[in-house]
Amino acid sequence: MDVHKSGFVNIIGLPNTGKSTLLNSLVGEKISIITCKPQTTRHRILGIINEHNFQIIFSDTPGIITPVYPMQKIMMQYVKKSLEDADIILLMTEVGKLRNFPMFFNEIKKINVPIIILINKIDKIKMKYYNNILHDSVNYWKKLFPNSEILPISAIKKTNQDFLMKKIISLLSEHPPYYPKELFSNKSERFFVNEIIREKIFCLYKQEIPYSVEIDTILFKEKKNSIYISSYIYVERDSQKLILIGKNRNSLKKLKFLSIKSIELFLKKKIELEFYVKVSPKWRYNYKKLKFFGY
Structure with a gap:
């Protein structure tokens, strides 16, 4: 053996x-x-x-x-x-x-x-x-x-x-295995969706925006041929929200397009994705909010 x-x-x-x-x-x-x-x-x-x-x-x-x-x-x-x-x-x-x-x-x-x-x-x-x-x-x-x-x-x-x-x-x-052999990570699919969206924000936006952003996927619904995902993008200030959305929502549309491509590649399914941008002042300094975001 x-x-x-x-x-x-x-x-x-x-x-x-x-x-x-x-x-x-x-x-x-x-x-x-x-x-x-x-x-x-x-x-x-x-x-x-x-x-x-x-x-x-x-x-x-x-x-x-x-x-x-x-x-x-x-x-x-x-x-x-x-x-x-x-x-x-x-x-x-x-x-x-x-x-x-x-x-x-x-x-x-x-x-x-x-x-x-x-x-x-x-x-x-x-x-x-x-x-x-x-x-x-x-x-x-x-x-x-x-x-x-x-x-x-x-x-x-x-x-x-x-x-x-x-x-x-x-x-x-x-030692015997610590985790079931079919697992490749300890994180959920929602976590990876959040991280993929955050990665695209790092790529598309400059200066403080990526560091002020947190993602919370509130809905992850598997359909017959697709997955419907609804995610909140949190920022700390109204000015950051305006930058994230962009003129005529163009920046947010680009973020959505790039996020869908990467999420589909990761989950190997067609993705329907909706974004909602919300302001949560100084969330990085608030232990209660950090716990809510999974820290």
Whole structure:
């Protein structure tokens, strides 16, 4: 009888280092939204890989920051929790960017689990600088985490991804699956609809708008050949509502069009989508509202 392995592999790191790109690439599904802007990921999202002899539960987390307001404080609590229940930690960094974050890095050093330092975005290094930049990055992280394994990768190009998977499987403990084998995430379809809409807002709007937005899908009704979805888009100010809707509702129409395309691709069904834009003043600072939004 085959030995079955299972474990929680938690991905942590600074904002915009490629954590969500890596998770999506490893799991083979678009679990986490990806944009070029920092602090896109707000929740802790599990992506599950199932094979007959192992189950790996990957966890994507918000980028490590110094929190300013309540929503960010909750986001950092997700990161701290991921340090507590990890069987393996993947610490994502970006090649050439030598940054320290003492508060979290000191916590990581106290943890008695394998830590793999992933130096991401090696595909962006110009060839004539490749060896020097990579050498400096490896040495920097080796000094900070002398007992950790270091692996240069490109999450977007999947460079060294097979090697990473083999290493993770070798470090897993013998254990039955934690989740049913048919699951690929712990999140609901409504959650992914919300995230897809929010991703499109990050792509279409600038400055503060994406960070002031939250989505609440109030209706998710499966019909014979389609799914009817009704979602509220919350912003903090009336001026943001006007920007989100746009002149003659053109901006909202574009957001709806792009959202439908991506939701249909994800759910593999025809989608009917309705938006309602509402103002919820300072919701990021209000713990009651944050709880309502699932934080």
